[in-house]
Amino acid sequence: xxxxxxxxxxxxxxxxxxxxxxxxxxxxxxxxxxxxxxxxxxxxxxxxxxxxxxxxxxxxxxxxxxxxxxxxxxxxxxxxxxxxxxxxxxxxxxxxxxxxxxxxxxxxxxxxxxxxxxxxxxxxxxxxxxxxxxxxxxxxxxxxxxxxxxxxxxxxxxxxxxxxxxxxxxxxxxxxxxxxxxxxxxxxxxxxxxxxxxxxxxxxxxxxxxxxxxxxxxxxxxxxxxxxxxxxxxxxxxxxxxxxxxxxxxxxxxxxxxxxxxxxxxxxxxxxx
Numbered sequence: 052x053x054x055x056x057x058x059x060x061x062x063x064x065x066x067x068x069x070x071x072x073x074x075x076x077x078x079x080x081x082x083x084x085x086x087x088x089x090x091x092x093x094x095x096x097x098x099x100x101x102x103x104x105x106x107x108x109x110x111x112x113x114x115x116x117x118x119x120x121x122x123x124x125x126x127x128x129x130x131x132x133x134x135x136x137x138x139x140x141x142x143x144x145x146x147x148x149x150x151x152x153x154x155x156x157x158x159x160x161x162x163x164x165x166x167x168x169x170x171x172x173x174x175x176x177x178x179x180x181x182x183x184x185x186x187x188x189x190x191x192x193x194x195x196x197x198x199x200x201x202x203x204x205x206x207x208x209x210x211x212x213x214x215x216x217x218x219x220x221x222x223x224x225x226x227x228x229x230x231x232x233x234x235x236x237x238x239x240x241x242x243x244x245x246x247x248x249x250x251x252x253x254x255x256x257x258x259x260x261x262x263x264x265x266x267x268x269x270x271x272x273x274x275x276x277x278x279x280x281x282x283x284x285x286x287x288x289x290x291x292x293x294x295x296x297x298x299x300x301x302x303x304x305x306x307x308x309x310x311x312x313x314x315x316x317x318x319x320x321x322x323x324x
Contacts, residue, residue, distance in 0.1 A: 055292050058097040058142025064117055066136050070201050072124050073168065074133050079117040080143065086118045089150035090176035091283060091311040095291045096120065096132065097142030104128040105288040105306070107172035108146060111179040121171045121203065147291045149311040151176040151281060156253045160189040162245070162275075164266050166238050166258025167196045170203050172283055172310075173257045177211075184216060191245055194221040195238030195258075199231045220244055238262060242269040249274035257283045263324045267314060277315035284323060285310035 065077035080086065086094070088108045097103040104126070110119035124133045132141070153176065161180060165173040180187050192211055196202055202221075211219040220241045222234035234240065238258070254270045256263060263282060270280055288306045289297035298305035300322050317323045 055144065055147075058095070058103070058144050061141055061143045063135055063137055063139045063141065066139075069121060069203055073121055073203060074124070076120045076122060076132070076135075077117050078120060078141070078143065081140075085115060086143075086146060088112060088118065088146035088175075090153055090179045091151040091172055092146040092148045093172075093285055093288070093291070093310065094120075094143050094145035094147065096122070096128070097144070098128050098131045099142060101131050102128045103142070103144070104132075105147075105285065105291050107175075107283075107285055107310075109171045109174050111175050111182055113179060113182040121168070123168055144291065148285075148288075148306060149309055151255055151311055152253065153179055156180075157186045158188060160248060160252040161187060161191070162247060162252055162254045162270075163190075163192045164238065164254065164256045164258070164270075165192070165194050166262040166266075167201060168203070169256075169258035169262075169283070170194055172285065173255060174204060174207070176255060181211075181214075181217070188251070189218070190216065191218040191247070192220070193238060193241045193245070194219075195223065195241070197224045198227045199223055200227065218245065237265070239265050239269050242273070247273055247275070249276070253279045253281070255281050260324070267324070277318065278313055280314035282312055282314055282317075282324070283310045284312060 060081040061078050063076050064079050067075045069075050093105050093107045095103045096106050106120050109121050122129050211217050252275050254275050256266050284305045287298040289295050291306045293304045293307040300320050
């Protein structure tokens with residue numbers, strides 16, 4: 052119980068910019084223990100004397116010795132973290148929250164739909180599936196962002212696109228220049244390009260709030276069952292332990308009962324999406 056409230060010292064082992072607003076960090080706990088997270092969970096990152104912020108874990112649990120975070124610069128805490136380099140010390144609480152259905156989906160088809168920074172938590176599950184590829188059936192990854200400059204993990208995107216056992220499609224809202232040769236349009240424009248077996252497919256959706264309603268409609272139009280659709284609502288969280296009320300949706304606390312929710316469980320929560 053004490054570990055829920057007391058940050059554990061950790062060291063940044065790698066730091067690298069990814070976009071104009073996102074930066075990649077590899078973190079190692081000073082105790083030497085593994086984080087022990089599951090795909091979809093998050094941690095609270097502390098900058099001592101400044102504050103803390105909830106951040107989704109981006110690496111798969113199959114990565115040992117360290118874990119990955121991608122942090123968007125949006126305020127005091129994240130701004131301070133962006134100024135840190137390899138060797139800097141931070142605090143880590145967690146992991147917290149629910150996770151993606153990595154057990155329930157074994158032997159099934161999985162459709163990942165990630166928009167923008169939503170790729171960060173989705174990547175944890177995607178890489179877990181790819182590291183345990185024999186346990187899963189067909190894997191489809193759809194990724195979209197506003198423009199090519201906002202693409203994350205570009206090296207991994209290229210690797211996914213080259214794999215024979217993954218169907219990878221991506222799009223950008225606006226190409227900005229003529230160097231982009233891929234699909235143009237919002238992420239829902241990718242749905243007509245894929246074929247699925249609805250009863251055998253699980254759909255994992257992570258992205259900006261405006262994306263959810265339209266992507267869920269596409270999934271339902273393809274007859275994917277509501278209880279096979281999973282969404283992450285981590286954008287609402289703050290303290291991680293159900294104390295601040297920032298993430299409350301009616302009687303539901305996202306940091307306690309989420310951030311990963313089965314769509315069939317939250318259809319009555321109009322504010323959720």
